[in-house]
Amino acid sequence: MRAYLIDEISPADMKKINNFLSENALASGIEKLFWVRIPDDLLSELQLRHKDCQPHYFAIELGDSWIKLEFLIRNLKKMRCNCNGYCTHAQREFILGYAQNIIDKLGIRT
Numbered sequence: 001m002r003a004y005l006i007d008e009i010s011p012a013d014m015k016k017i018n019n020f021l022s023e024n025a026l027a028s029g030i031e032k033l034f035w036v037r038i039p040d041d042l043l044s045e046l047q048l049r050h051k052d053c054q055p056h057y058f059a060i061e062l063g064d065s066w067i068k069l070e071f072l073i074r075n076l077k078k079m080r081c082n083c084n085g086y087c088t089h090a091q092r093e094f095i096l097g098y099a100q101n102i103i104d105k106l107g108i109r110t
Contacts, residue, residue, distance in 0.1 A: 004069045004071070005069075006110060011064075017102060017106065021062070033059060034059070036060060038057060043056060055076075056083070056084075058072065071095065
């Protein structure tokens with residue numbers, strides 16, 4: 001799995017991240033796994049054509065001292081659709097920006 005990992009995060013900062021994601025992302029139903037919606041204007045042509053599959057998301061997983069932002073973009077309706085796949089350049093920039101926003105907004109020391 002291709003992903004962006006931020007590690008060596010303090011327990012206090014992990015709690016802040018968990019609270020932030022609880023308020024700003026979609027809970028997956030699995031503890032410490034969240035979905036973040038990809039904006040419609042960043043969807044690939046294929047993802048845009050698949051209206052029944054929209055919206056599309058990337059996952060953020062939390063560990064004890066790390067967060068992992070996955071570069072796999074997927075819909076939550078069909079697991080085996082060809083509109084699920086690794087992010088485009090623009091989507092990757094969105095994911096990295098989302099990570100940086102969490103760090104900046106919460107004052108996380110990395």
